[in-house]
Each structure stands twice: as structure tokens, then as C-alpha cells.
Amino acid sequence: MAKRIQFSAHGGPEVLEYVDFTPREPAAGEVQIENRAVGINFIDTYVRSGLYPVQTFPSGLGTEAAGVVAKVGAGVSGFQVGDRVVYAQAGLGAYSAVHNVVADRVAHLPEAISFEQGAASFLKDLTVYYLLRETYEITxxxxxxxxxxxxxxxxxxxxxxxxxxxxxxxxxxxxxxxxxxxxxxxxxxxxxxxxxxxxxxxxxxxxxxxxxxxxxxxxxxxxxxxxxxxxxxxxxxxxxxxxxxxxxxxxxxxxxxxxxxxxxSLFGYVTNRAELDKASSELFSLIASGAIKVDVSANQIFGLSEAQKAHRALESRQTHGSCLLIPGR
Ligand code: NDP
Incomplete structure (x- = not known):
């Protein structure tokens, strides 16, 4: 058994439930990741509220996390059990201690970047990358x-x-x-x-x-x-x-x-392995050079069980920078 956040109806933060679940085995093409830090994104509030409706309930929530590969599905190459990774996926379910992700949405996390830094920034970095480098090329x-x-x-x-x-x-x-x-x-x-x-x-x-x-x-x-x-x-x-x-x-x-x-949308720009690798290498080198720093304030790091509190803080404009959920905390 593992812990995750799920919801069974659209609504306010109160619909988010902290529950036990049994993770399924990773399907072909997926890796199973033990999440060490989960990134919170404003899009999660749109999905929860129903602005971006989900098709089936109960539903998981969350698109971004960093952690360690626990299992590798059939047909996946390039990932091994124990690898440090980070991902930003179009599907839902990252608000979880364990999550299966399509391998093409996963990147190796450089040693110099912590799980917290990775989860706090990967989806947001990719977003800034495509906005400033591709949607309109800022000079x-x-x-x-x-x-x-x-x-x-x-x-x-x-x-x-x-x-x-x-x-x-x-x-x-x-x-x-x-x-x-x-x-x-x-x-x-x-x-x-x-x-x-x-x-x-x-x-x-x-x-x-x-x-x-x-x-x-x-x-x-x-x-x-x-x-x-x-x-x-x-x-x-x-x-x-x-x-x-x-x-x-x-x-x-x-x-x-x-x-x-x-x-x-990010998922209209970074859609496959080649595009993810190109974007990741640019953003990881900006982080490694110190040009982009990702510090998350301690009061914006919540336990996974505190997802309701985290959503309230984000929607009431109390937060700055990124917010995280930590499984097991
Ligand atoms: P933020 O941390 O930026 O939180 C949203 C911020 O919006 C608030 O902190 C607040 O800042 C500002 N804001 C202005 N008006 C309101 C309001 N009425 N209610 C709440 N907040 C308000 O979130 P993220 O970094 O996660 O995402 C930023 C935006 O980028 C979101 O709109 C998200 O949907 C979008 N996004 C789009 C993607 C895409 O590919 N299309 C991908 C990723 C994110 P202040 O107090 O300074 O006004």
C-alpha cells in the first residue's frame, strides 16, 4: 500500500482526500517512480475545480515530481532501478508516494539538483523555455x-x-x-x-x-x-x-x-523524447551555471497529506515562487 491524493467530485480544496492505494505494476513503456518531492502547479487547481474537467472519478491529481525509479516496464530503455529522475506529464496522479509515468516524459535528474529543486521547477522551467525560446524568441x-x-x-x-x-x-x-x-x-x-x-x-x-x-x-x-x-x-x-x-x-x-x-500549452510544445531532451539540457545547464536558482521557502513545503492547505495558500495568492508536497512527511 502507498499514500496518494485523490478526489471524487470537482470543488474546492476540501474535495482532496489523502488515501491508501495499491500501486499497479508499470505498463509497457512506463517507469514506476517513488516520488521524493511533488511540484504543485496552478493547473492542479483548475483540474480540481473543474475548469479543466476530468473524465473519471476518483481521479489522482498533479503533473510533476522528482524521485527514484523503483520499477521499469517492458520495452523501456535508458532507465534503471535507482536512477534519480524528474518528470512533467500531461496525465494526472503525481500527488502520490508512488506513480507510474510514461518514460518519454521522464528525465534524469543531475546529481547537483536536489529532488526538491527538481520538483519545484521542472514543469515551470519547461514552460518558461517554450514561452521565451519558442512561442516568441526573446532576444x-x-x-x-x-x-x-x-x-x-x-x-x-x-x-x-x-x-x-x-x-x-x-x-x-x-x-x-x-x-x-x-x-x-x-x-x-x-x-x-x-x-x-x-x-x-x-x-x-x-x-x-x-x-x-x-x-x-x-x-x-x-x-x-x-x-x-x-x-x-x-x-x-x-x-x-x-x-x-x-x-x-x-x-x-x-x-x-x-x-x-x-x-x-507545454504539452503542445514538448511532446516527445527529443523535444524533452533539448529543453531539459538547456534548462539543466542554466541551473548548473547558477543562472536559475530554485529555492523553496520552508513555509511552502507541505506534507502530501496537506494538499488542501497547499491549494488554499496558492489560490489566495499567499505564495511566491514554487510550492511542494513531500510524501511521508
Ligand atoms: P503561480 O505561483 O504563478 O500562482 C498564480 C499567481 O497568479 C498568484 O500567485 C498571483 O500572483 C497571480 N494571480 C493573479 N490574479 C489571481 C487570482 N485572481 N487568483 C489567484 N492568483 C492570481 O502559479 P504557477 O507558477 O503554477 O502557474 C502560473 C500560471 O502559468 C498559471 O496561470 C498556470 O495555469 C500557467 N501555466 C501554464 C502552462 C501552459 O503551458 N499553458 C504551464 C504552466 C503554468 P500575484 O499575487 O502576484 O498576483
């Missing part, structure tokens, strides 16, 4: 807007932008978060609870605005994001922390300057 000296810059994805984006020599303008929900984002490498910050986003972008860029906006906040920032873009700029809408953007009249893209909009 040295370029200025751009990135929302929720002190969050898990956000603090990594600040560091990655600095490593690229780019100027990230980050929105944040408090002055403390502004300080964290700037410390991580943001060129400038905007507190979107007290400042007008588009007005500040105009001032910070001497009237130029920005060629690209990365928006994971959604409903609350959609309009301001469009207003911050240069003519023919790109709006990258990649999340819904404040709620989804709905009911858009496409004509607004014309009115605001012949804009482009895309709604990408």
Missing part, C-alpha cells in the same frame, strides 16, 4: 511584459530573461512580491493591484510598448495586456489564474493594432 535587449512575475513560473521567467539579457517587466500583487521579482532579475515591476498596467508599460518603454505579453492571469489582465502591445504584437495567453478569458470579439485585435494572439 537580448528586448523588453516584454510577463504577468504574475513572483509566482512559480514567474520567478523562473525573471531569471531566464536576465540570462538572455532581456528586460522583463513583471506584474505582481504586492510590494513584497515586486522586491522578489526584481531580485530574481525583473528589469521593472508593476503592482497591478495599485497601478494601471498599460499606462506603466507606456511610461517604462518611453511610449514604445512591448512586442509580446505573456499572460497567465487571464480574465483580469486580458484588456490591459492588449493595450500594452505594439502594433502587430503577440499576446501569449497561457493561463487563467483569475478566471478564463471568454466572449472575445476578434475585432478587438484589429482595433488594438492588428495584434496576434496564441493560447499555447
Amino acid at each position: 537580448s535587449g528586448e523588453t516584454f511584459l510577463f504577468h504574475a512575475a513572483a509566482g512559480g513560473v514567474g520567478l523562473i521567467a525573471c531569471q531566464w530573461a536576465k540570462a538572455l539579457g532581456a528586460k522583463l517587466i513583471g506584474t505582481v500583487g504586492s510590494d513584497d512580491k515586486a522586491a522578489l521579482a526584481r531580485q530574481a532579475g525583473a528589469w521593472a515591476t508593476i503592482n497591478y493591484r495599485s497601478e494601471n498596467i498599460a499606462q506603466r508599460v507606456l511610461e517604462l518603454t518611453d511610449g514604445q510598448k512591448v512586442p509580446v505579453v505573456y499572460d497567465s492571469v487571464g480574465k483580469d489582465t486580458w484588456e490591459a495586456s492588449l493595450d500594452s502591445l505594439q502594433r502587430r504584437g503577440l499576446m501569449v495567453s497561457f493561463g487563467n489564474a483569475s478566471g478564463p478569458v471568454t466572449g472575445v470579439n476578434l475585432g478587438i485585435l484589429n482595433q488594438k493594432g492588428s495584434l496576434y494572439v496564441t493560447r499555447p
Whole structure:
């Protein structure tokens, strides 16, 4: 028997149950991983609430963890029992002491990176990788807007932008978060609870605005994001922390300057072994060089049994950077 988090109906954090289960044997093409640290992502709250509905109940939750290979399924090459690994999967169930994962979603975790650092950053690093390197290729000296810059994805984006020599303008929900984002490498910050986003972008860029906006906040920032873009700029809408953007009249893209909009997902960019290896090698070398540091505050490390508490903290905007669940704690 092992422990995991499951839920049997969509709803608030209270639907998350800490239960015993018997892990099945890994299927062909899978490895079984004993999770040492599980990454919490905002997407987990969308799945729990039903914004991203699950097909069958009870369902597991969670997409990211780091641990040790315990069993290897038929047909898997490149992994052995005892290997240190990290994964980001499209399926659910990482909130668990033991989890079977398709081997193509798993990467070897370099010795220099702890399980906690791996689980706190792998999915978020991959996200920043595809956003800044592929959806729109940020170049040295370029200025751009990135929302929720002190969050898990956000603090990594600040560091990655600095490593690229780019100027990230980050929105944040408090002055403390502004300080964290700037410390991580943001060129400038905007507190979107007290400042007008588009007005500040105009001032910070001497009237130029920005060629690209990365928006994971959604409903609350959609309009301001469009207003911050240069003519023919790109709006990258990649999340819904404040709620989804709905009911858009496409004509607004014309009115605001012949804009482009895309709604990408990590699992539409990093889809196979070759793409995972390419992205992982770039991000692991940034971590090894110290350009990206992943420190998780002690008060954001929860036991696996405390998933409800962790979701409440994340959704109430009390957290910064990444949060973790530790099995057996
Ligand atoms: P974060 O740690 O960034 O948490 C979300 C942050 O959003 C909060 O800390 C808060 O920061 C901000 N926020 C703004 N408005 C609200 C609101 N109404 N309610 C709650 N939070 C709000 O989470 P993650 O790092 O896990 O993910 C960041 C975003 O990236 C999410 O929207 C997620 O869905 C998206 N994402 C998308 C992926 C993709 O491929 N499409 C992959 C991975 C993540 P503040 O207090 O500063 O406003």
C-alpha cells in the first residue's frame, strides 16, 4: 500500500482526500517512480475545480515530481532501478508516494539538483523555455511584459530573461512580491493591484510598448495586456489564474493594432523524447551555471497529506515562487 491524493467530485480544496492505494505494476513503456518531492502547479487547481474537467472519478491529481525509479516496464530503455529522475506529464496522479509515468516524459535528474529543486521547477522551467525560446524568441535587449512575475513560473521567467539579457517587466500583487521579482532579475515591476498596467508599460518603454505579453492571469489582465502591445504584437495567453478569458470579439485585435494572439500549452510544445531532451539540457545547464536558482521557502513545503492547505495558500495568492508536497512527511 502507498499514500496518494485523490478526489471524487470537482470543488474546492476540501474535495482532496489523502488515501491508501495499491500501486499497479508499470505498463509497457512506463517507469514506476517513488516520488521524493511533488511540484504543485496552478493547473492542479483548475483540474480540481473543474475548469479543466476530468473524465473519471476518483481521479489522482498533479503533473510533476522528482524521485527514484523503483520499477521499469517492458520495452523501456535508458532507465534503471535507482536512477534519480524528474518528470512533467500531461496525465494526472503525481500527488502520490508512488506513480507510474510514461518514460518519454521522464528525465534524469543531475546529481547537483536536489529532488526538491527538481520538483519545484521542472514543469515551470519547461514552460518558461517554450514561452521565451519558442512561442516568441526573446532576444537580448528586448523588453516584454510577463504577468504574475513572483509566482512559480514567474520567478523562473525573471531569471531566464536576465540570462538572455532581456528586460522583463513583471506584474505582481504586492510590494513584497515586486522586491522578489526584481531580485530574481525583473528589469521593472508593476503592482497591478495599485497601478494601471498599460499606462506603466507606456511610461517604462518611453511610449514604445512591448512586442509580446505573456499572460497567465487571464480574465483580469486580458484588456490591459492588449493595450500594452505594439502594433502587430503577440499576446501569449497561457493561463487563467483569475478566471478564463471568454466572449472575445476578434475585432478587438484589429482595433488594438492588428495584434496576434496564441493560447499555447507545454504539452503542445514538448511532446516527445527529443523535444524533452533539448529543453531539459538547456534548462539543466542554466541551473548548473547558477543562472536559475530554485529555492523553496520552508513555509511552502507541505506534507502530501496537506494538499488542501497547499491549494488554499496558492489560490489566495499567499505564495511566491514554487510550492511542494513531500510524501511521508
Ligand atoms: P503561480 O505561483 O504563478 O500562482 C498564480 C499567481 O497568479 C498568484 O500567485 C498571483 O500572483 C497571480 N494571480 C493573479 N490574479 C489571481 C487570482 N485572481 N487568483 C489567484 N492568483 C492570481 O502559479 P504557477 O507558477 O503554477 O502557474 C502560473 C500560471 O502559468 C498559471 O496561470 C498556470 O495555469 C500557467 N501555466 C501554464 C502552462 C501552459 O503551458 N499553458 C504551464 C504552466 C503554468 P500575484 O499575487 O502576484 O498576483
